[in-house]
Amino acid sequence: MTSSTLAIEGISVETARHGSPLVLVDNVSLILGAGEVLALVGANGSGKSLTCAASLDVLPPGTRMTSGSVSIDGSVLQRSMLRARHIATIMQNPRSAFNPVRTMQEHARETLSALGIPKAEGDQRILQAIRASGLDEPERLLRLHSFEMSGGMLQRMMIALALATEAPFLFADEPTTDLDLIVQREILDLLDHLKRERRLGILLVTHDMGVVAKLADRVAVMDGGRIVETAPVADIFLAPRHVTTQRLVEAHLSLYNLSGVAA
Ligand SMILES: Nc1ncnc2c1ncn2[C@@H]1O[C@H](COP(=O)(O)OP(=O)(O)O)[C@@H](O)[C@H]1O
Ligand SMILES: [Mg+2]
Structure with missing residues (x-):
């Protein structure tokens, strides 16, 4: 299949809390090209998984999509048709998928x-x-x-x-989080290889900026259900604009700043 661009447009997801609506994902738009890794990053609970689930029409009970559409090469598709045929998925805990x-x-x-x-x-x-x-x-x-x-x-x-x-696109939601470090690295290398060899377009959901640095071409940063910054990976690390991005990058770099730990 030779689809080249997946566009997620204006996705919003709500739940009801204490009887009133609560917005969990707020007007999120993402564009993913063939042969590209777009990392979707942000703290736990920022809305990354619900964004993917809404795009594929597999939202969990208690949540509902209130706006948004998904198109491939400009044609809006019924979201349930996207699964497997256009977008394959891998998840955090592969054991639970079998x-x-x-x-x-x-x-x-x-x-x-x-x-x-x-x-x-x-x-x-x-x-x-x-x-x-x-x-x-x-x-x-x-x-x-x-x-x-x-x-x-x-x-x-x-x-x-x-x-x-x-399927020309792959959604990978925290695909290495439950794996040990050596296997993590092997899986990341495999995804990188598939991106290059098969021109797979990969939406990589992660909270790990090390994974982002290794694999991503572009990065979208989520906070509180919104995209707060989207930029090429180099800009995210070298010139982060939003305070959420700055904190993610600082937290990542501090892991490697051994003199800082000793001080
Ligand atoms: N089934 C659900 N019902 C109500 N709230 C939910 C449900 N699933 C997730 N949430 C809430 O939606 C927010 C975003 O969740 P999620 O997309 O899983 O975050 P992330 O993947 O970024 O860690 C969180 O505050 C979470 O508590
Ligand atoms: Mg998640």
């Missing part, structure tokens, strides 16, 4: 048959996608259940399922 009584093969066939892909083609696609995700022995892995695999392997399997759908 049903423990089913094999990887069953998960793969379900995902691909829901897209109308014939079984033989789907089986071929998943074998290739598993290899492209850096896992060996795909035939053996497809017979495994999630409890027989490590967190890193499961996150690679989530990425393999995403690749097998051939």
Whole structure:
């Protein structure tokens, strides 16, 4: 598929608290191009996950989208149609995405048959996608259940399922937060490789500015449900304009400022 631009426009999400409406996401717009990583950053609770969920029409109970649309190359699409077909997703806890009584093969066939892909083609696609995700022995892995695999392997399997759908965009919501540091680095390298090789457009949700520095091309900063700054990654680190961005960058740099810790 050769979609080149995903535009999320004017997304707002509300909940009801003590009987009155409370805005959780306030008029958020984002643009993501092919072959680009857009990092969506901000403190816990700033509205990053709800922005993604609203865009894909999978908001949790108790919340509702009050405005907004999503378009690809200028055509507004029904949000439920975007899932898998145009936008694949990976999440923080890959283990929770798999049903423990089913094999990887069953998960793969379900995902691909829901897209109308014939079984033989789907089986071929998943074998290739598993290899492209850096896992060996795909035939053996497809017979495994999630409890027989490590967190890193499961996150690679989530990425393999995403690749097998051939969706041009990927939403990755805190994809490395639950993984140990070495596996984190491997998954980030894999995403970087897929961005370059497949021109995948990636919306990378994270609160980790180290991840941003490694992977992002552009950065959107959220605070209290709003986007407060959007800029190329170099500007975010070298010339942050909004106080929220400045604090995120300072907190990140202070981790490396060992003389500051000693003083
Ligand atoms: N199902 C829900 N019902 C009510 N409020 C919610 C629900 N889910 C999230 N929220 C609230 O919406 C805000 C944004 O949440 P979220 O998008 O998950 O933040 P982030 O992903 O940036 O950590 C938070 O204040 C959170 O408490
Ligand atoms: Mg979140």
